[in-house]
Amino acid sequence: MxxxxxxxxxxxxxxxxxxxxxxxxxxxxxxxxxxxxxxKQVAQDLKTFDVTEEPPPPEELPPPPPEEVVMEPPPVVSPPPIVRTNVIAPPIVRTVREAPPVVITPTAPPAPPPPPQPKREAVGAKPRSNPGSWATNADYPSSALRNEEEGTTGFRVTVGTNGRVTDCSVTSSSGSSTLDEATCRLITRRARFTPAEDSNGNPITDTYSNRIRWQIPED
Incomplete structure (x- = not known):
């Protein structure tokens, strides 16, 4: 098995x-x-086409080396002989600059002086208050009342540069010495004036004239 x-x-x-x-x-x-x-088939196919390859580009040749330049020495030249000649220097010409012409600019004529201011007129002394207030009924002398003396007294006063009365005189009598004396006394004490001025505006002494009427007051 x-x-x-x-x-x-x-x-x-x-x-x-x-x-x-x-x-x-x-x-x-x-x-x-x-x-x-x-x-075999590939060999037949290859026989049908001729393949040509492009030749490679030519190689660039390097540039030739630069030629050496041989410098020749310059020829020796002898200097020409020195010839001395008498050279006359040219004359020196100096240019004289003329001064520019003087320009005269006419100036405007001077302005005429201003005309003199007209002289002002002299101003007389003026009362600063109402002359009627210099003497009142209350100032009536009692003796003149008893004797019933009445009248008008004319007076003239001298006004100083400060506006005050420096002198008083009676130019026309009232017929009563008492009233005449009271007139100058009251005016010298109470009257005030704006002093007079000359044509230049300077204060000056002046006179002032007026009258006072004495009348017995009715009861």
Whole structure:
């Protein structure tokens, strides 16, 4: 039993080896033939086209090295002989600049002096208050009342530069010395004036004249 099995196994192994060898030969023939056909077809295709490669551009040659310039020394030239000649210097011409003309600008004539102001007229002394207030009924002298003395006394006073009366005199009597004396006394004490002025406006002394009427008041 073991011998038969061993014999069968050897036969089978041999058959498998043969089959494998046949497959390998067929595969090789198939592959070889197929590869040959493919190579042949490719060779025919390559014959149909001429592939020309463009030549590479020519290489640029480096520029030639600059030529060396050989400097030749300048020729030796001897200086010409010195010839001395008497040279007369040119005369010096001096330009004299003329002064510009004097421009005279006429000036306007001076303005005439202002005309003198007209002299003002002298102003006389003027009373600062009403002359009727210088003597009232209350100032009537009692002796003149008893004697029933009445009348008008004319007077003239001198007014100083301060406006006060400096002197008084009776120019016409009332007929009563008592009334005349009372007139100058009251006026000298009460009268005030604006002093007189000359033509330049300076205060000056002046005179003033007037009259006072004395009348016994009715009861």
């Amino acid at each position: 073991s011998y038969a099995d061993q014999k069968m196994s050897s036969g089978r192994i041999t058959a498998i080896i043969i089959v494998a060898a046949l497959h390998a030969v067929l595969g090789y023939a198939f592959v070889t033939g197929l590869a040959y056909n493919v190579v």
